[in-house]
Amino acid sequence: MSEITNKLNANFGYLLEDELITEIQKVGVLKSFKKNQTIIEIDDYIKSMPLLLNGAIKILREDQKGDELVLYYLEKGDTCAMTLSCCLGQTKSKIRAITETDVELIMVPKEKMGAWLGVYKSWQSFILQSYHNRMDELLEAVDTIAFLKMDERLFRYLKDKAMVTHNDVVFTTHQEISQDLHTSRVVISRLLKKLENEQKIQLFRNSIKVLEL
DNA sequence: ACATTAAGTGATT
């Protein structure tokens, strides 16, 4: 049994039937990325869809001025909803995807994803379920931006980041956080200081330890 | 020792 099949079974085996796993293994290409690599850029044409085997990917939106905003994270067993709509609709990507950790994924040619929809029931539910999950996360992101104050957004951001990296120490700078949350570094520094005083985090240079998970 | 980068802070809008 190939390495790819093992990884597929481990992450998608409970969702997809065996024949489909075999098909994926036949046409899919295993790829790995290092941390902090851009794997999808805004306006890229998508030619294949990724199935995440391990690691985490950060999905960002960018405005006209080039300012970024984190929408959500993808983890193992997930796929990117953007590619789904891109593959079906032949449009360009409206988001950017950057690896948060080292990542392994399988690229499936976009032709297959449409074809399988009619053939495999499990594939259909997987795609719909993914869409639904991403939609939920998107709504959550909107709620967070619209209704939460910056300090709550920040703490949630740190917890999310600690969660997807499986490490309560987040390696980042105040500058990076401010870009992800679309605010200024000074604001982040102040709020982080406040969170530290509330015993929720511990601050270090280039890293932050999240205490309350 | 000097330059660069990260982080802390008061004051102003």
Place this chain on the structure above:
DNA sequence: AATCACTTAATGT
């Protein structure tokens, strides 16, 4: 919450 201006601390050369 954003911006400016400035300080302090850590790190690289």
